[in-house]
Amino acid sequence: MATITLAGKTVEVDAEGFLVNPNDWTEEMAPVLAEKVGIYELTDRHWDVIRFMRKDFEERGQIPTIRRIKNAGGIPTKELYQLFPEGPAKKAAFIAGLGKPQGCV
Amino acid sequence: MDASNNGKLKKVSIVISKGSLEGVYPGLIMANGARMEGMEANLFFTFFGLEAIMKKRMDKIKVATVGNPAMHIPSLVGILPGMSAFATKMMLKEMDKLDIPPIPEFIEMVHDAGAHIYACKATVEMFHLSMDDFCEEVDGILNVGKFYELSAGGEIIFT
Numbered sequence: 243m244a245t246i247t248l249a250g251k252t253v254e255v256d257a258e259g260f261l262v263n264p265n266d267w268t269e270e271m272a273p274v275l276a277e278k279v280g281i282y283e284l285t286d287r288h289w290d291v292i293r294f295m296r297k298d299f300e301e302r303g304q305i306p307t308i309r310r311i312k313n314a315g316g317i318p319t320k321e322l323y324q325l326f327p328e329g330p331a332k333k334a335a336f337i338a339g340l341g342k343p344q345g346c347v
Numbered sequence: 348m349d350a351s352n353n354g355k356l357k358k359v360s361i362v363i364s365k366g367s368l369e370g371v372y373p374g375l376i377m378a379n380g381a382r383m384e385g386m387e388a389n390l391f392f393t394f395f396g397l398e399a400i401m402k403k404r405m406d407k408i409k410v411a412t413v414g415n416p417a418m419h420i421p422s423l424v425g426i427l428p429g430m431s432a433f434a435t436k437m438m439l440k441e442m443d444k445l446d447i448p449p450i451p452e453f454i455e456m457v458h459d460a461g462a463h464i465y466a467c468k469a470t471v472e473m474f475h476l477s478m479d480d481f482c483e484e485v486d487g488i489l490n491v492g493k494f495y496e497l498s499a500g501g502e503i504i505f506t
Contacts, residue, residue, distance in 0.1 A: 346380060
């Protein structure tokens, strides 16, 4: 498994660059990860999504779906697609240091 | 092939032609999944598939318990009143656990995700329907020519 240095910390990543261990993640890594998926500014709304995903993952042990981000996280789907264009579930999980979502929805 | 770009599919147009639960969900999951992967997605509802976008019908879509061997319910039992509703309820419950929404919420979600939703003109005329009969997510009523025009450069999937 490859390792990379993010915000001064060396972490393990998979072939697509997703963090292998969500616990390695720090908030300082988010902007660096975001740039890798073409998001150059993280607004408060981006952070609402990232923090919800981290919290939900900690509580339930699984990466929240787009529906859960909408219903439990309060982020409308339309807005989620604007914040993380072309693949919001994957991109948000990537930036939040979670693995790649494996569900179909 | 136009639809692929570095081996990646860029666009899908999905036709939903059946009005049963098992006829509607696969197309919705595929269209939503396409958007989740950053692909362009069109949904085209035709024949009984139109029930899934009709205001008065979309929350009443049921799984077929008769003539469906994979349900493992003998057809004679399947015809009993309430069987279809019961099987549907059980199935929706399992889907909810996977965060697969009920049809009205799914239509809203897939539309919010940026998929375009269309009704088939021939069926609309045959059933004497109009835009008023459809949920607000429906972007328009299309004839087959226009459907092909919109689908240009992508893959067409019939369900």
